[in-house]
Amino acid sequence: MIIKSIYLENFRNHNERFFEFKDGINLILGKNASGKTNLLEAIYFCLCGKSFKSKDTNLISFDSEYFKLEASVLANDVEYGILCYVDRLGQKRIMINEKKINRLSELIEKFKFVYFEPDSTELIKQDPKVRRKFLDMEVAKLYPYMIKTFQDYQKALMSRNAFLKSYDKKDIIDVYDIELSKLGCQILKKREETIKRLSEATKEIWYKVFEDKSTIDIVFRPSIPSSSEEEYYSQLKKQFEKDVQMGFTTKGVHRDDFDVFINGQNAKEYASEGQIKFACIAISLASAKLFEKPVLLLDDIFSELDSEKRKNVLKLCKDYQAIITSADEKDSLVKTGLLSHDINNLIQL
């Protein structure tokens, strides 16, 4: 897949800008606060219909009433024109080839991308919610039909929790337990599969980029480890008294987590900041291997990497279209030899 160009109108600090990209490595250089992250956010918005961090109206330039994005994308040999429009009243319109889309999942079905942000280290350091969100995004990109399963599970969970708070008849809760077991098991299976593939790919990347003898493993921690709906259901049932006491569902896929181990030690507890950053880079690049030629959106990936590691990252990126931002001065990149390394397009903001 290739992003050929994007036009931004009143999107954050970009009032009217047009950017063209090439296949291979596109390096965007610019000073702090020049709008590099905002440009990646605009591309991200076009590819999945939302921002990675902000609500839609916050993306409108401070002094404007709306933002508009127009991206030209080539995916599976088909040309797509994506138009996104949001105004201050929160009205939102997303069109692909002049046809309004009904579900955001239509975007995720067509366009595959990987996004690395400087805050990606939160993936390891933060609470399980962040990891579940990341994992479910990976699952959704691999199996777009799972988006509906996630939504249905959330609805069933909320209904069960509401019922637990005002519980009086045990038999009614069974309806929710059956539904949660069915959906929960589907989610569990897909998360397990995805973690397995991600872990294998991460090991490969880790070795290629960091070229040392340390090891990395990703280990899934399901809240209800089970291989069938019946087993899931009976474990859910076992928690029933506790759930009534607590007033919410204490076990299920909404409490799943995964851990990252470096040299057999849990990274969250023992890894250095540098190791955590490397692990997150490796996981992001590994995610790219799960799809067929996704676009890589890599924000500030070079900071804290020495020149050897930067070159290794670039080597891995050159098989994709990668849009990489950096606050480094062009001269300093020339000095480290980075710019002689297959940069296909250099954009100075």
Ligand SMILES: Nc1ncnc2c1ncn2[C@@H]1O[C@H](COP(=O)(O)OP(=O)(O)OP(=O)(O)O)[C@@H](O)[C@H]1O
């Ligand atoms: N809605 C908005 N309207 C106008 N400007 C905005 C809006 N939201 C953010 N900005 C501005 O965008 C600028 C930040 O842009 P961005 O985060 O893309 O910078 P950057 O080039 O990635 O910087 P750094 O190298 O420091 O990460 C800030 O000056 C911020 O005030």
